[in-house]
Amino acid sequence: xxxxxxxxxxxxxxxxxxxxxxxxxxxxxxxxxxxxxxxxxxxxxxxxxxxxxxxxxxxxxxxxxxxxxxxxxxxxxxxxxxxxxxxxxxxxxxxxxxxxxxxxxxxxxxxxxxxxxxxxxxxxxxxxxxxxxxxxxxxx
Amino acid sequence: xxxxxxxxxxxxxxxxxxxxxxxxxxxxxxxxxxxxxxxxxxxxxxxxxxxxxxxxxxxxxxxxxxxxxxxxxxxxxxxxxxxxxxxxxxxxxxxxxxxxxxxxxxxxxxxxxxxxxxxxxxxxxxxxxxxxxxxxxxxxxxxxxxxxxxxxxxxxxxxxxxxxxxxxxxxxxxxxxxxxxxxxxxxxx
Numbered sequence: 001x002x003x004x005x006x007x008x009x010x011x012x013x014x015x016x017x018x019x020x021x022x023x024x025x026x027x028x029x030x031x032x033x034x035x036x037x038x039x040x041x042x043x044x045x046x047x048x049x050x051x052x053x054x055x056x057x058x059x060x061x062x063x064x065x066x067x068x069x070x071x072x073x074x075x076x077x078x079x080x081x082x083x084x085x086x087x088x089x090x091x092x093x094x095x096x097x098x099x100x101x102x103x104x105x106x107x108x109x110x111x112x113x114x115x116x117x118x119x120x121x122x123x124x125x126x127x128x129x130x131x132x133x134x135x136x137x138x139x140x
Numbered sequence: 141x142x143x144x145x146x147x148x149x150x151x152x153x154x155x156x157x158x159x160x161x162x163x164x165x166x167x168x169x170x171x172x173x174x175x176x177x178x179x180x181x182x183x184x185x186x187x188x189x190x191x192x193x194x195x196x197x198x199x200x201x202x203x204x205x206x207x208x209x210x211x212x213x214x215x216x217x218x219x220x221x222x223x224x225x226x227x228x229x230x231x232x233x234x235x236x237x238x239x240x241x242x243x244x245x246x247x248x249x250x251x252x253x254x255x256x257x258x259x260x261x262x263x264x265x266x267x268x269x270x271x272x273x274x275x276x277x278x279x280x281x282x283x284x285x286x287x288x289x290x291x292x293x294x295x296x297x298x299x300x301x302x303x304x305x306x307x308x309x310x311x312x313x314x315x316x317x318x319x320x321x322x323x324x325x326x327x328x329x
Contacts (some may be wrong), residue, residue, distance in 0.1 A: 035214070035229060051214060051231065058277025059237035061244050069239055069277050099236030099247045101279050 023084070026126035027068045030057035032116050039135040046107040046139035050074060052096075052116050057130060062097030063121055070118035070126060072096040074103060077113055080131075086123035095123065109139045202262065205304035206246060209235035211294050218313040224320065225284045228252065230274075230294055235308060240275030241299050248296035248304060250274040252281065255290050258309075264301035273301065287319045 035053040037043065052072045060069035078092035089095050094103065116132035117125055125131070214231035216222050230250045238247035256270040265271050274281065283292075294310035297303050 049233070051229075052279075053229065054279050058239055058274075059279055060242060060277050061236060061238050061247055064238065064242050064244070066239050066242070066277075096236075099238050099244075099277070100232075101237055102231065102233050104233075 023124055023127040024065075024067070024070070024120040026128050026130050027057050029055065030118075030126075030130050031055040032057075032118055032130045032132045034114060034116055034132050034135055037114075037135070037137050039133070040138070041135075042138045042140060043107070044140055046105075046109065048105055048107070048137070050103050050105055050114065052101050052103075052132075054101075054118070054130075057118065059099050059101060060121070061099040062095070062119075062123065065121040070120050070130065071099060071123075072101065073117045073119050073123070075113075075115040075117060075134075076105070076107075079115070079134075080117055080125070080129075083125045083127075083129050087117060087119050087125065089123075095119075097123075107137070107139050112137050112139065201300075202302055202305035203243075203245070203248070203298040205306045205308050206235055207306075209233070209296075209304075209308045211235075211296055211308045211310045213292055213294055213310050213313055216292075216313070216315050218311070219315070220313075221316045221318050224287065224317050225282060226315075226317075227280060227282055228292065229280045230278075231310075232279075232296070235296065237277050237279060238299070239277040240273070240301065243299040248298050248308065249277060250279065251295045251297055251301070252283075253291075253293040253295060253312075254283070254285070257293075257312075258295055258303070258307075261303045261305075261307050265295065265297050265303070275301075285317045287317045289314055289316050291315075 031054070033053045033055075035051040037048060037050065052074070058066075058069040059071060060066050062071050073087045073096065074094040076092050076094065080087065087093050087095070096103065113134050113136050115134040118130040119125055210231075210233040212231040214229035215227060230252075232250075236244075236247040237249060238244050240249050251265050251274065252272040254270050254272065258265065265273070267273055272281070291312050291314050293312040295303055296308040303309070
């Protein structure tokens with residue numbers, strides 16, 4: 001019985017420590033922003049290049065663990081629910097693991113939201129997360 | 141004695157978890173290792189802080205560029221009149237950014253040429269006040285230049301600061317830094 005207790009206590013103590021250690025610290029003054037399009041922009045045809053801007057933090061491809069860097073993710077019509085886990089990879093969560101800083105989007109008519117999040121080598125947001133303001137674009 | 145045997149599994153758990161952590165770190169590092177490409181001799185492990193090692197790397201190893209890659213200065217525009225301190229935004233399409241020392245295909249890091257041209261594309265880009273390096277993977281910077289006309293040009297270079305083949309360079313733009321006095325009267329865009 002005592003053996004089991006000791007094992008459980010050991011395991012419980014270690015697991016959260018490991019999980020916490022995985023999130024990279026955000027550098028001081030780091031900021032992410034969508035340089036283009038501007039909030040409220042009207043995009044006839046729905047085809048656009050999104051320019052992703054970063055201040056006081058650098059870009060590194062996915063899988064590259066280096067302090068003060070991360071790679072871009074773009075949330076399209078979506079929000080990030082969990083900051084502790086890797087950002088999902090689907091059509092609403094675009095990954096730029098090659099270190100890209102711009103992306104060509106083709107959006108259907110309607111209102112769309114865009115938000116940028118930097119993720120570390122393993123796609124987990126920094127602590128605190130480096131996220132842009134969420135903007136809205138309109139495709140007539 | 142009984143206590144000791146009870147603590148054993150906990151110690152074992154500790155050791156196991158620590159082992160996993162070490163293994164993870166090693167995997168992470170392996171990602172940054174150079175991926176030898178066909179026909180290209182693997183470069184020695186590049187340490188961004190070790191300049192001598194970088195200079196000793198053999199020539200003829202320029203990383204392949206990409207005809208689709210497009211490097212441009214997103215701000216300021218060509219011909220723009222700016223205050224002495226201004227932001228420069230680096231635009232890059234169909235290619236990626238990686239910090240200096242990280243060798244990965246289809247990536248590089250930005251260099252900004254101020255009032256200069258790049259003469260030799262086979263050698264590492266020099267580091268001085270006319271050749272600014274952004275080895276941390278930065279995608280923008282603030283410049284402070286004296287009043288007058290200045291030229292700006294971006295060049296992408298690989299993990300060892302050598303331009304790609306063919307080189308990925310922006311158009312060279314000319315800007316004018318307005319005199320300090322006028323700066324207060326004319327608002328910038």
